[in-house]
Amino acid sequence: MIKAMAAPYTGIRFMPTGGINAKNLEDYLFCDKILCCGGSWMVKGDLVKAGEFDKIFDKIRELTAEARKLADSIRK
Numbered sequence: 001m002i003k004a005m006a007a008p009y010t011g012i013r014f015m016p017t018g019g020i021n022a023k024n025l026e027d028y029l030f031c032d033k034i035l036c037c038g039g040s041w042m043v044k045g046d047l048v049k050a051g052e053f054d055k056i057f058d059k060i061r062e063l064t065a066e067a068r069k070l071a072d073s074i075r076k
Contacts, residue, residue, distance in 0.1 A: 006033040025067060029074045042067070 013035035020039035
């Protein structure tokens with residue numbers, strides 16, 4: 001869908017955030033119209049609700065490092 005929407009706007013790149021997760025991140029990053037991606041999958045709601053903020057920060061670091069490693073492998 002992004003490729004179709006972006007076709008007439010050759011100078012525009014996108015930063016999708018909705019629906020992005022670790023399983024589909026690679027599909028998005030292979031598209032040259034995608035500048036970067038964001039997603040709430042890196043902050044688990046159950047940890048926030050439980051007030052386990054020390055675990056949240058550790059998990060965010062872990063998931064962000066995984067996403068960065070994947071992005072670097074795609075966009076060499």
